[in-house]
Amino acid sequence: MAHVSDSDWEGVRLHIVTGKGGTGKTTVAGALALALATGGKRVLLIEVEGRQGIAQLFDVPPLDYNDRRIASAPDGGEVFGNALDSEEALLEFLDMFYNMRRAGSALQKMGAIDFATTIAPGVRDVLLTGKTKEAVRRKSGDDYVYDAVVMDAPPTGRITRFLNVNNEIADLARTGPIRSQADAVMAVIASPQTAVHVVTLLEEMPVQETADAITELQEAGLPVGAVIVNQVRVPLLSPTEQTRALEQTLDSAQLAIDLESVGITPTDDVIAALMHEAAAHAERVALEDRERFTIAELRIPTYELPFRPDGVDPGTLYDLAELLLTQGVA
Amino acid sequence: MNNAHAVVPKSSVFDVDAMLADTSVRIIVCCGAGGVGKTTTAAALALRAAEQGRKVVVLTIDPARRLAQSLGLGHLDNEPRPVVGINGTGSLDAMMLDMKRTFDEFVESAADPERAATILANPFYQSLSSSFAGTQEYMAMEKLGQLRSSAVVEDRWDLIVVDTPPSRSALDFLDAPRRLGSFLDGRFIRLLAAPAKAGGRAYMRVLSAGFGVFTSVLSKILGGQVLTDVQQFVASIDTLFGGFRERADETYAMLKADDTAFVVVTAPERDALREASYFVERLDGDDMPLAGLVLNRVASTSASAIDAATATSAAARLAVLGADTSAAILRIHAQLVATQDRQRRLAERFTSAHRHVPIAVVPTMPADVTDLTDLRTIGQALADG
Known part of the structure; x- marks a missing residue:
């Protein structure tokens, strides 16, 4: 290569x-x-x-x-x-x-x-x-x-x-x-x-x-x-999902149905934990976007590693x- | 035990509140590699102790701008100042070390005004007090000694929390003051100061390679002016401080006393944990009191029932079914669990080698510390273990 x-x-x-x-x-x-x-x-x-x-x-x-x-x-x-x-x-x-x-x-x-x-x-x-x-x-x-x-x-x-x-x-x-x-x-x-x-x-x-x-x-x-x-x-949520996660309006009822369909028992605790993790991920991605903007203002070549x-x-x-x-x- | 503590299941929990409540503990020293959150931990411990009723002073070395602001340390004047907004009956004073100022005050307190002025104006002294390696550590120790005596004599504080300088190795905090002390008291500086006189026959024998060559090399490498400055400096400090090395040894001994507790701060990363290991072993070897380890910025999940493999395969199946959002949420979970697993493997290497060390685990915080509320959150996490 x-x-x-x-x-x-x-x-x-x-x-x-x-x-x-x-x-x-x-x-x-x-x-x-x-x-x-x-x-x-x-x-x-x-x-x-x-x-x-x-x-x-x-x-x-x-x-x-x-x-x-x-x-x-x-x-x-x-x-x-x-x-x-x-x-x-x-x-x-x-x-x-x-x-x-x-x-x-x-x-x-x-x-x-x-x-x-x-x-x-x-x-x-x-x-x-x-x-x-x-x-x-x-x-x-x-x-x-x-x-x-x-x-x-x-x-x-x-x-x-x-x-x-x-x-x-x-x-x-x-x-x-x-x-x-x-x-x-x-x-x-x-x-x-x-x-x-x-x-x-x-x-x-x-x-x-x-x-x-x-x-x-x-x-x-x-x-x-x-x-x-x-x-x-790497952002794992789409832009729409990202916004909803930040607003904490992702559909938890739908998540429960989906989990059930793949054999994971959707207890209230599990749903709450997963919703919390999605929100934290969205917050982190939003923070990274803000910081990325600050770096762009330095106007020097930038590379990214995942x-x-x-x-x-x-x-x-x-x-x-x-x-x-x-x-x-x- | 909180969820984060699942990262180090085999270790015992570091009871931070018990340490802060123990009035026989009067000095807490926070050490660790650079970039692990040492200063923030020191500030959070100090605030928590103050809000539990103790009279606390925190000595920070090089706080990030916003942390300094959150403690009201807008300017640096080398004196403890009260932090506003403390709840309860306790108090918190905070200060930032100014190493040059501390050294200057040290000179001013030991010499008469005229002699002090000569020393302060000496170029070698200026270089020594601002840029020599070890000066920051020496002066941090010196300041700690001063704070301790005003705590005892004036009953101003009952707990001192110290942050340690950012250095190549966490061990520098313990070793650098004595290294600098030995240099200032040693043969070499006297040789620099007065090669011909101090050298004498003894050095002639030591330096079989040729004493004359050696001194001429020194003056060539360093330049003649430096030797004159050193000479003047050594002449003016002679007998003034009762020995730099002795003083460093005294502070070192103070750290071995029963009223001191060391808190080693680290992050679940290879390098930081290795530094923590060195430090813990050193404290053990020197009989210095280790209270516990703070494992900072740990990934945690409350849905640990779903492991990474299950989450990943469920996400793949949901994606096929068109349930993209739920699939994404499971991928986020899988990544978090994978991170937690890696951190556990790294932490386990430490815990298997140091089973006796109690550990407090602090989960990753979403953003940097900007005010006392954030520090309280970290303090609470520390106490939750």
Whole structure:
């Protein structure tokens, strides 16, 4: 099932996926990586928060700092995974500039590693985005090693600070290698090669956070990609039924007759419960329509993925990837 | 047991009202992963306790705009303010943590005005008090300590409910203050402050790779100005606070006391439940008092007699008969039951590993919290278990 539709993100090599906690950004990042790899491409999927979310999603052993193949994509593509670790990145960085890897354990004892990777503002972020930038630009001969890199990034509340590394380390390092590293990172992240996608649900708070994050990203000059709406309820009622359900005027007597006809005993409790569930569904669909309108006003490309009552396993991930492809994401 | 509690049939019910009524419980800490409804749970618990007659203060960290408004927290001034519209004889005060303000006040209370001014103007201090990782957690603990002493000394409150900062890991609330404390008291900052002096021969031995290289790397990476700022900062805070680490340890010890109850908040999702597991295990390991788990936003049905397969096949037959509306209603039910089944499977993984943890189940609410009435509804759901 090769797709001939043009990608909306031609030329983008780094896809950064953020979203409010609980919106399913790891799932969306995984589906996006599969979609981008479809048709014989090599894609690297990176996580930066030490949660092992990718390993869980793809049902593979825990990932580490080395790229490992985690899935095949349709038509010969491959997805690799990496759980970036700021301490490894720091040692690599020290090694690169000062041949100081050997001093690692001494630095550890003094609390210097802890300081740089967990306490000092921004240093950890420069290290993680720096390693990501390196993966984006890694070459073997004349060709890039990866056709695209997808990052399962920190949540919306922290994303602008995380990506805007220049600003973040301004107080701490005005000159020196960390500073140059930050400049090199910004040259990739703030370029048309990068797109920051925001995952949301059609609920008030996630949509509000999405709008806030997009404003912040734009103000920081970072390239906003798409809004990916996750877990969209498929309306199960027709427009007329939807209106009646909201008005609570669906015909409960008819429902009782119909249930009886297929062998379900229509007790008053069952009828009341089902009518209540229909009303709640209609309310949810109405809420989603309102939130969808708010998202449309943001005027940026939007894709939708359906709610899966059974949850997401490695199999359904391919369905989600397919849906992203048909909508033109890749 | 309500319908939602069918999601975790094997666990015991977390009796929220009993916890709120127990006057020996004076601090309730709400923890959990981001996006599970921690702040809302904290606010709902605080309101319910107040309306049952207790004198409550709730410390929120980063409330959503409308929740803040519903508590009357229009502006942020780092002081508890009374919430208007509480029923009954109790009272509720609410505040939002301003971490920088809390740190500044901490400095102002410990130093004479001149020295305090020097510290507050120091660029390294400004960075430390506004953007260091762990500062928010440290200051949340600091504020909790302050609230506790005014609760005890002035008899202003008999219950403090705390929300915890949104962080990568729920464990950060417990660990970050001590990590920051160790840094501020540690060898490394002293080395940063005065490489040549503090380094001395001891560090020469530790750093076999070459002490000279190390210090020159530091000044190259961080820049000379930073080292000067750090030096001035360390000189001015020296002996001022009796140890940041010690202070963090004291607050940590306070959380182990009998009058504290931890409430772990989670949602029936894989990641959130995993975080909850880590946290519960940690509380166990450190002998910290876990009151119970709140499983938030759970799908529930009162027509559980009709399972998903029955509903789906009945819907198909009704559709053939032209009874489209009834078919649609059954499909809605089937989807709900499938969701509930998935949530039960996820929740069961947690309950089988943590059988002793009592659980309160809160059903999905149709819309976000916008006022005290919504918070009361959540409080009622919490109490219904």
